[in-house]
Amino acid sequence: MKLKKFLTFITFFLIILSFNNNSHSIEPSIFVQSTVNRASQVLSNKSSKEEKIESLKSIAKETVDIQGIGFYTLGKYRKNLNDDQIKKYINLFEQYFLKSFASRLAEYSNPEIEVKSKEKLNENYTMVTSVLVGTSQRPEVKIDWRIYTKNPDSPKIRDLIIEGLSLARTQKEEFASIIDSNDGNINALFSSLKEFVK
Amino acid sequence: MRKFIIISILAITFTFNVNADTDGENDLSKNNTPQVKDCFEKINRATFKFNQAIDGAIFKPVAKVYRVLPSPIRSGTSNILDNLSNLITIPNNILQGEFKKAGENTGRLVVNTTLGILGIFDVAKNMGLTEYEKEDYGQTLGAMGVGEGCYLVLPVLGPSTIRDTAGSFANMIGGDGWYNVSAGKDTQHFSDFDYWGSRGAQGVDFRAKNIDSIDNLEKNSMDFYASVRSLYLQDRQQKIANSKTITETQNDGDWEEIETQ
Numbered sequence: 001m002k003l004k005k006f007l008t009f010i011t012f013f014l015i016i017l018s019f020n021n022n023s024h025s026i027e028p029s030i031f032v033q034s035t036v037n038r039a040s041q042v043l044s045n046k047s048s049k050e051e052k053i054e055s056l057k058s059i060a061k062e063t064v065d066i067q068g069i070g071f072y073t074l075g076k077y078r079k080n081l082n083d084d085q086i087k088k089y090i091n092l093f094e095q096y097f098l099k100s101f102a103s104r105l106a107e108y109s110n111p112e113i114e115v116k117s118k119e120k121l122n123e124n125y126t127m128v129t130s131v132l133v134g135t136s137q138r139p140e141v142k143i144d145w146r147i148y149t150k151n152p153d154s155p156k157i158r159d160l161i162i163e164g165l166s167l168a169r170t171q172k173e174e175f176a177s178i179i180d181s182n183d184g185n186i187n188a189l190f191s192s193l194k195e196f197v198k
Numbered sequence: 199m200r201k202f203i204i205i206s207i208l209a210i211t212f213t214f215n216v217n218a219d220t221d222g223e224n225d226l227s228k229n230n231t232p233q234v235k236d237c238f239e240k241i242n243r244a245t246f247k248f249n250q251a252i253d254g255a256i257f258k259p260v261a262k263v264y265r266v267l268p269s270p271i272r273s274g275t276s277n278i279l280d281n282l283s284n285l286i287t288i289p290n291n292i293l294q295g296e297f298k299k300a301g302e303n304t305g306r307l308v309v310n311t312t313l314g315i316l317g318i319f320d321v322a323k324n325m326g327l328t329e330y331e332k333e334d335y336g337q338t339l340g341a342m343g344v345g346e347g348c349y350l351v352l353p354v355l356g357p358s359t360i361r362d363t364a365g366s367f368a369n370m371i372g373g374d375g376w377y378n379v380s381a382g383k384d385t386q387h388f389s390d391f392d393y394w395g396s397r398g399a400q401g402v403d404f405r406a407k408n409i410d411s412i413d414n415l416e417k418n419s420m421d422f423y424a425s426v427r428s429l430y431l432q433d434r435q436q437k438i439a440n441s442k443t444i445t446e447t448q449n450d451g452d453w454e455e456i457e458t459q
Contacts, residue, residue, distance in 0.1 A: 068458040075452070100418040125453065136269050138407065151459040158453065164436040170428040172452075177424030181239075192420045 028126040028147040029118040031155045035063045036113040036130070044110040053102040060101055065148050065156035066094050072158070073172045077179055077186060085186065092190060095197040113143065124150045125158075234359060234431050237348035245351040246423050252354060253405070261405035272406070274318040279400050281310045281317025283332050285375035290333035294341050302327055331440070335373055336365030340438035349427055357430035 042055040060066070070093035071078055081089065112133040120126045126147045134140035146159035146168075159168040175189055182188030236242060264272065284307040291300035306322040314321040323330075339361050340346070347360030358366075369377055379385050380393035405412075419425040 065458055068456050071456045071458075072452060104414055104418055138410070146453070148459070150457070154459070156459075163433075165429050165432045169432065170425055173428035174419060174421050174424040177421050177427075196420055 025152040026155055028145075028149060028155050029115050029128050031063075031147065032128045032130065032145050032157075033113075033115045035059065035157070036111075036115075039105065040111055040113070043105070049106055053106050056102045056105055057098045060098060063157055064097075064101075065158050066097050068148060068156070068158055069097065069168055069171075070094070072168055073175050075172050075176055077176075077184075081186065088190065089186075092193040092197065096193045099197055124148060126155075234346045235348050236427065238350065242349065242351040243423055245353055246426070248353060249351065249356055257401055257405045258409070260402050261409055264402050265406045265409065272403075275399060276403050276407075277310070277314070277320045278317040279396060279403060280320075280330060280332075281307065281314070282376045282396060284330075286335070286369060286373065287331075287333045289373060290335060290338045293335075293338045294333065299331075303330070306330065331437075334362075334365055335368040336362030336434070337438050339365050340434070341440075346431070346434070349431065357426060359431075359434070362434065 038059050039056060042052055042059070045052075047055075067090055070090055073093070074081070074089070113130050114133060115128060115130045118126055118128045126149050128145040128147055130143050130145065132141040132143055142163050144161040145157055146161065148156045148158045159166055161167070178189050178192050179186060284303050288300050288303050288307070291297070291303060306327055309322045309325065310317045310320060313319075336359075344361055346362070350358045350360060350363055352358050352363065368374075370382070372378060372382070376396070377393055380388035380396075381390045415425055415429075416422050
């Protein structure tokens with residue numbers, strides 16, 4: 001009888017332990033689907049466009065690694081910046097990112113996104129594949145999400161790859177073009193960003 | 199004489215491109231993203247501006263009207279154009295050694311031209327043939343390991359590279375069955391007008407399908423020219439790799455260095 005009690009106790013103990021281990025870790029594909037669902041709820045409700053943009057921005061702040069994307073987007077110029085410039089850049093980039101991201105999304109009235117599969121690239125990254133369901137106005141669109149999973153308790157979106165075209169890479173090449181056409185002067189990028197977020 | 203000039207241009211551009219790729223390995227197979235040089239950036243930017251003006255005056259307004267046409271008319275037009283493009287896709291499937299795809303696309307062409315009434319209906323799709331993927335001579339050159347050369351913006355036709363432009367010359371020296379029977383030779387059935395009309399329709403069809411995304415990109419770009427260049431080059435790279443999995447065409451190296459957690 002004692003042995004039975006002991007075994008029951010051990011079993012419960014192990015179950016609780018295993019729950020504890022996984023309780024905070026979030027599966028990347030579930031993370032994407034729930035983020036998309038939150039965004040679509042905002043887009044389909046009856047609030048004004050400005051209110052929608054504000055809600056989308058707060059979802060983005062929680063789910064997107066804006067700082068990481070900002071560093072990636074700077075490419076080779078990242079290493080030339082001093083601490084003050086980095087601070088200034090990160091602040092400007094966040095404003096730029098939220099403005100362009102929210103206004104891009106706000107155009108869609110009720111996007112229906114279905115998560116299809118996922119592929120773990122390594123400990124830090126998982127690629128989640130989804131489709132934006134087609135309508136009579138536009139065909140189905142394939143969207144892949146690069147999820148940063150270094151901290152599995154708090155996965156973050158780092159890139160959207162739409163029909164094979166990476167938004168982060170496009171932005172990186174755009175930024176490089178602005179800096180290059182101004183003889184490598186990073187201040188040119190700062191002024192373009194300031195102009196955009198105005 | 200015209201053929202001689204075209205062949206000479208092709209020969210010169212190929213030599214340059216092959217020389218540029220010195221280690222003998224296809225860049226795509228190394229899973230990195232080499233920077234394509236924009237050697238003619240000033241001229242390209244000017245041509246890009248000119249194209250934007252043409253787009254604003256002709257393509258965009260026509261695409262807007264086209265977009266409100268009933269859906270069967272739009273999908274019929276799009277299907278006819280896709281069906282014609284098989285005449286370029288099939289020889290390129292063969293050149294790339296994709297014989298199975300060449301066979302499937304030949305079947306698609308025959309079925310859609312006959313049962314599908316000159317391509318209006320995509321009967322082949324309903325018969326369960328795999329998804330149609332366009333191929334062209336530029337992609338075949340890329341698959342053979344010929345580098346892009348410099349980025350080019352062509353008047354009216356838009357973004358390209360030296361390699362892709364050279365590839366499209368092949369259409370005019372016998373590589374496109376549709377060009378051969380319409381603009382290439384005087385046949386009684388088709389005229390120059392049919393060929394150039396179909397090319398114009400292709401432009402309008404593409405513009406109409408992407409009207410919102412292009413507007414959106416323009417509105418959210420600080421350097422629209424650079425964004426379009428990046429997207430064009432990424433798209434070509436992906437099409438040449440004929441890759442279904444996204445990870446093969448994405449360069450992970452740059453991401454690995456960035457730690458925020």
